[in-house]
Amino acid sequence: xxxxxxxxxxxxxxxxxxxxxxxxxxxxxxxxxxxxxxxxxxxxxxxxxxxxxxxxxxxxxxxxxxxxxxxxxxxxxxxxxxxxxxxxxxxxxxxxxxxxxxxxxxxxxxxxxxxxxxxxxxxxxxxxxxxxxxxxxxxxxxxxxxxxxxxxxxxxxxxxxxxxxxxxxxxxxxxxxxxxxxxxxxxxxxxxxxxxxxxxxxxxxxxxxxxxxxxxxxxxxxxxxxxxxxxxxxxxxxxxxxxxxxxxxxxxxxxxxxxxxxxxxxxxxxxxxxxxxxxxxxxxxxxxxxxxxxxxxxxxxxxxxxxxxxxxxxxxxxxxxxxxxxxxxxxxxxxxxxxxxxxxxxxxxxxxxxxxxxxxxxxxxxxxxxxxxxxxxxxxxxxxxxxxxxxxxxxxxxxxxxxxxxxxxxxxxxxxxxxxxxxxxxxxxxxxxxxxxxxxxxxxxxxxxxxxxxxxxxxxxxxxxxxxxxxxxxxxxxxxxxxxxxxxxxxxxxxxxxxxxxxxxxxxxxxxxxxxxxxxxxxxxxxxxxxxxxxx
Numbered sequence: 201x202x203x204x205x206x207x208x209x210x211x212x213x214x215x216x217x218x219x220x221x222x223x224x225x226x227x228x229x230x231x232x233x234x235x236x237x238x239x240x241x242x243x244x245x246x247x248x249x250x251x252x253x254x255x256x257x258x259x260x261x262x263x264x265x266x267x268x269x270x271x272x273x274x275x276x277x278x279x280x281x282x283x284x285x286x287x288x289x290x291x292x293x294x295x296x297x298x299x300x301x302x303x304x305x306x307x308x309x310x311x312x313x314x315x316x317x318x319x320x321x322x323x324x325x326x327x328x329x330x331x332x333x334x335x336x337x338x339x340x341x342x343x344x345x346x347x348x349x350x351x352x353x354x355x356x357x358x359x360x361x362x363x364x365x366x367x368x369x370x371x372x373x374x375x376x377x378x379x380x381x382x383x384x385x386x387x388x389x390x391x392x393x394x395x396x397x398x399x400x401x402x403x404x405x406x407x408x409x410x411x412x413x414x415x416x417x418x419x420x421x422x423x424x425x426x427x428x429x430x431x432x433x434x435x436x437x438x439x440x441x442x443x444x445x446x447x448x449x450x451x452x453x454x455x456x457x458x459x460x461x462x463x464x465x466x467x468x469x470x471x472x473x474x475x476x477x478x479x480x481x482x483x484x485x486x487x488x489x490x491x492x493x494x495x496x497x498x499x500x501x502x503x504x505x506x507x508x509x510x511x512x513x514x515x516x517x518x519x520x521x522x523x524x525x526x527x528x529x530x531x532x533x534x535x536x537x538x539x540x541x542x543x544x545x546x547x548x549x550x551x552x553x554x555x556x557x558x559x560x561x562x563x564x565x566x567x568x569x570x571x572x573x574x575x576x577x578x579x580x581x582x583x584x585x586x587x588x589x590x591x592x593x594x595x596x597x598x599x600x601x602x603x604x605x606x607x608x609x610x611x612x613x614x615x616x617x618x619x620x621x622x623x624x625x626x627x628x629x630x631x632x633x634x635x636x637x638x639x640x641x642x643x644x645x646x647x648x649x650x651x652x653x654x655x656x657x658x659x660x661x662x663x664x665x666x667x668x669x670x671x672x673x674x675x676x677x678x679x680x681x682x683x684x685x686x687x688x689x690x691x692x693x694x695x696x697x698x699x700x701x702x703x704x705x706x707x708x709x710x711x712x713x714x715x716x717x718x719x720x721x722x723x724x725x726x727x728x729x730x731x732x733x734x735x736x
Contacts, residue, residue, distance in 0.1 A: 202261075204291025204298035207305045207334065208284035209325035210269075210276045212508060213549075213556035214469050214515075216321075216328025218305065220270045221281065223288035228264035234285075236269025239277035248279070248310050249286045256314035256361040261293045275508060275554055279309035280319040283338065286310060286361060287368070296368050305329040306338045307347075314361040315376070316340045323482075324469040326350045338364060346472065346482035349465065412451045412629040415444050416614050419626075422448070423733060424609040424721055426632050429455045430639040431700030432654040433693075434542065434564040434604060436527075436597075439611030441574045445567040448611075449491075449523040452565065455633040456487040456520070457640050463519045466559060470518055474511045488520035490562075494529035498537045502547050502560075509549040509556045514541050517562035527566040528596040535601055538564070542604045545657075566605065568597065606656065606693045607721045635733070639703035655699045660692025669698065670711045676727070677715055685723060694718045704733045 202225040209216040219236075232246045254260055267285055269276055284306040291298040307325050309317040318340040326337050326347045336354045339347045344357030358364045359376040366373045415422060421437060425448050428435040437445040459467060467484045471477050477484070492500060492513045499505065503512035513522060524530060541547045541560035549556045571590045575582035585593075602608070643655050646667065652658050658667075677694050680686045686694065697718035698710035707714070716727040 202292035202294060204288050204296075204301055206284050206288050206291070206301040207303075207329070208281045208307060209305060209328050210274055211278070211321045211324060211473060212274070212554060213558050214321075214324050214473050214511065215557070216325045217271075217274050218328060218332045218334070219274065219276060219281070221284040221288045221306075222268045222270065223285070223292040224266045224268070225261055225292045226264045226266070230262045231264050233264075233266045234269075235266065236272045237275050238269060238281075239275070241279055242276055242281055245279060245282050245285055245310075248282055248312060249289065251312040252282070252310040252314045252361050253286055253290065255312065256365065258290060258295055258365070259293070261289070265289065265292075277508065278319060279317075280307050280321070280325070282310040283308035283316060283361070283364070287364070290365065296365065300368050303334065304336045304338060305334050308338070308340045308358075310361060316358050316360055316364070318343045320475045321469075321473040322346045323349060323465070323472045326353055326355075327465070327469065329353070342479075343482075346468070346477070349468070349483055410447075410451050410454065410629075412448075412455065412632055413626050415447050415451070415626060416619055417626075418444050418448070418611060418614075420721075421445075421609050421611045422626055422632075424607045425452055426455070426636060426704065426733060427697060427700050427721060428452065428563060428565070428607055429632075430636045430655075430704050431606075431643070431696060432563050432656040433606035433697055433700065434566075434656075436566045436568070436602065436605045436608040437611050438568050438570060438608070440613055441569060443611040443613050445611050446523075446525055449521070449525070449565045449567060450489075451629060452523075452563070453487045453489045453521050454629045455636050456563075457633075457637045459485050459487060459519055467519050470511050470515050470559060474516060476516065488517055489523065490517035490520065491523040491525060494524070494526045496530065496534060498531070498534040501534050502537050502541065503549050503556070503558050504551075508554060509551055509558075511558055512547075514538065514547055514560040514562060515558040518559045520562060521565060522562045523565045523567070525567045527568045528593055530596075532596060532598065535596075536598055539601055539604060542601075564605070566597070568594075570594070603687060603689055606697050608724055609721060610724055635704060638706075639700065642703045642706075643699070655696045655703070658696060658699075660689075660695060663692070663695050663699065667699070667709065669695065669715065670709055673698070673710055673712045673715045676712070677719055680719065680723070685725075690722065694722055697721060701733065 205220055205222045208219050208221055210219045234246055250260055287301055290296045291301045309319050311317055322339055322343040323346050327350055329337055330350050330353050337347055338356045341357035341359045344355050347355045362374050424435055439445055464483055464485050490513045501513045503509045545561035547558050547560045570576040571583055571585045572593055573583055573585055576590055677691055681691050698714045701714040701717050702710040713729055716729045720727045
């Protein structure tokens with residue numbers, strides 16, 4: 201009779217639950233039973249663990265073996281429990297001292313040859329272990345850097361079960377030679393999801409050279425992009441094909457401030473669970489950029505899948521940019537599913553396997569043509585779309601969704617003089633990014649101690665009571681409210697945008713000109729103020 205226990209972590213969304221892995225050996229017919237609500241991939245660990253132990257030079261106990269995963273009420277899945285199961289079995293067989301295993305959290309998949317393979321979600325798993333009071337974790341060697349991001353945790357990275365057994369028994373640690381140079385590393389296969397392209401998560405490497413100065417003309421749209429970045433305001437770009445809507449959206453992440461340490465851990469945890477972390481980069485420190493195709497389903501946007509839901513596009517864009525190009529081509533059901541995370545900053549998904557809460561605090565950019573052919577309202581009468589078709593096309597973006605968008609700008613076609621370079625070149629990404637960073641710093645200093653970080657997060661009643669605008673500054677906006685041009689929520693959003701404009705201009709509080717520019721950016725109706733920040 202033998203008993204041993206160690207720990208691992210079950211992931212529910214991007215949150216972890218520490219699971220105690222118990223192994224019990226009893227006299228009887230040799231059998232291996234795994235209990236504790238495991239899924240199919242976890243049930244298959246019985247064969248993986250047995251082969252890994254034997255091929256690592258260990259003797260498999262020829263007794264009745266029961267492995268329990270506690271708490272039994274929490275659904276458990278994936279291959280990340282293999283390492284903990286193997287060590288618990290070896291502890292019960294007295295190959296390893298059971299007392300050594302009790303306070304260690306083990307995460308990793310075992311190959312049949314005993315090598316330890318990486319799994320997704322190491323960072324949130326180690327965070328959960330640290331929150332539960334554990335101080336030692338064992339992870340695959342190639343994910344040790346990711347686990348080491350958690351402060352106060354001692355991380356041991358191993359390449360094989362043989363190495364771990366040697367460390368736990370104070371024996372000489374055997375060398376595990378790496379794979380041949382030039383050959384693909386199969387140990388990295390567990391870190392990525394097949395088909396996860398660059399447009400579904402992190403900013404691709406080929407966008408780092410994009411500069412905002414490449415965008416010709418578009419003073420209004422450039423101002424809207426700058427305001428959106430400074431205050432984390434949602435943006436709607438409406439204009440004909442080829443006007444520069446996609447160019448502006450692709451350059452938006454570059455002018456966003458770098459992520460703070462806390463934000464980086466949040467973003468890294470989401471991308472780790474989703475299998476989107478690039479090899480060699482354990483910490484995401486730049487704002488992510490997610491641009492799903494317009495054929496994306498509701499589940500791919502907000503999250504879903506069989507069993508425990510996985511992060512969708514809104515979570516992959518957490519603390520970054522979600523760009524929906526050709527927005528009217530998305531299904532109405534998919535677009536309207538964004539309304540709740542736009543307000544709350546998170547998404548709650550209920551499935552039969554459980555309820556998952558995923559972070560979804562993103563900056564949304566919508567881009568659309570004015571009609572199916574894209575030529576509506578242009579000079580030359582090139583549009584042949586019937587008026588009823590134009591109305592139906594524009595109505596695909598529902599009123600409640602657009603009411604949550606702070607900035608709505610028409611992107612005009614590029615003129616000949618602008619394209620020929622006769623007009624002044626726009627500001628570079630570096631200049632605009634520096635101005636955005638300074639505006640964010642002003643907002644952060646003003647909102648210190650409130651729990652809010654950007655102007656877009658501050659409720660309207662707090663802005664009116666704690667940080668009022670200059671006397672008479674809201675007169676124009678209040679008249680629009682009385683005329684029905686603005687809703688009450690729209691008025692609050694205008695006030696938030698006005699604060700962002702004031703932060704960009706270096707003013708202590710918004711005045712009438714700032715509110716007028718905010719109204720102009722939201723309604724598209726000219727208010728007689730220059731579109732450039734600080735101009736006039």
